[in-house]
Amino acid sequence: MIAELKEANKIYETPAGVFTALDKTTLVINEAELLLIIGPSGSGKTTLLSLIGCLIDPTEGDVWLQGQSVREMSAKQMADARLNLVGFVFQQFNLLAPLTAEENVAFPLQMQRLPSVDIKRRTAEALAKVNMTDHRRKSPKQLSGGQQQRIAIARALVTNPKLVLCDEPTASLDKESVDIVMDELRLLSRAGKAVAVVTHDPRLSAYADRVIEVNSGIARPITLER
Numbered sequence: 061m062i063a064e065l066k067e068a069n070k071i072y073e074t075p076a077g078v079f080t081a082l083d084k085t086t087l088v089i090n091e092a093e094l095l096l097i098i099g100p101s102g103s104g105k106t107t108l109l110s111l112i113g114c115l116i117d118p119t120e121g122d123v124w125l126q127g128q129s130v131r132e133m134s135a136k137q138m139a140d141a142r143l144n145l146v147g148f149v150f151q152q153f154n155l156l157a158p159l160t161a162e163e164n165v166a167f168p169l170q171m172q173r174l175p176s177v178d179i180k181r182r183t184a185e186a187l188a189k190v191n192m193t194d195h196r197r198k199s200p201k202q203l204s205g206g207q208q209q210r211i212a213i214a215r216a217l218v219t220n221p222k223l224v225l226c227d228e229p230t231a232s233l234d235k236e237s238v239d240i241v242m243d244e245l246r247l248l249s250r251a252g253k254a255v256a257v258v259t260h261d262p263r264l265s266a267y268a269d270r271v272i273e274v275n276s277g278i279a280r281p282i283t284l285e286r
């Protein structure tokens with residue numbers, strides 16, 4: 061187990077009143093598993109993913125990451141956990157436009173202040189893993205959506221995170237790129253990573269080891285029909 065939600069919820073106080081974005085949820089995230097989080101718009105999927113990735117704090121309950129309660133972590137420890145333990149992939153790729161594909165992948169390692177020889181080697185390995193070595197000198201706008209997402213995946217895995225969290229990683233992609241990106245994510249889980257993917261698209265269940273459905277802030281496991 062890499063992460064665990066223990067009765068964790070998220071409640072927002074808005075001008076319109078108190079709003080439960082995610083009801084109390086208990087959930088284990090395992091290594092070598094691709095977990096799909098599905099559900100309608102506004103149901104609480106991103107909130108669930110953000111709790112797992114320490115992007116937000118639970119209102120009640122707790123989140124454990126690598127055997128440590130986030131409630132006991134300082135802000136610095138949380139930031140370190142996000143940088144070293146978790147890789148994020150987003151719908152809009154979030155690549156930095158002025159940088160090449162290669163520089164985008166290297167960026168998290170520069171944040172970690174690794175020696176440049178290690179940065180070079182690990183960047184090359186990550187690019188090779190997603191089959192993007194030939195495109196490394198291009199800028200994001202010279203790449204297709206699917207290629208940009210593969211660069212975003214390389215950037216997420218270059219730090220060798222144990223947990224890869226993806227928010228609608230295929231929503232901006234055509235069918236062919238969806239298959240390529242989901243195959244990459246499945247390979248990552250086969251290689252031992254815990255991969256959690258938020259999606260609107262129930263067809264992606266074909267790639268999942270486990271599926272959680274979130275409806276009106278209530279998360280529950282659903283049985284896969286195979």
Ligand SMILES: Nc1ncnc2c1ncn2[C@@H]1O[C@H](COP(=O)(O)OP(=O)(O)OP(=O)(O)O)[C@@H](O)[C@H]1O
Nearest residue numbers: 072074079081099100101102103104105106107108
């Ligand atoms: N900071 C916030 N303050 C108030 N309400 C919020 C906040 N963040 C999210 N919400 C609300 O919580 C609910 C769940 O949001 P969330 O982003 O988790 O849904 P989602 O299932 O990921 O939606 P989508 O598929 O459209 O991205 C929504 O109704 C949203 O408006």
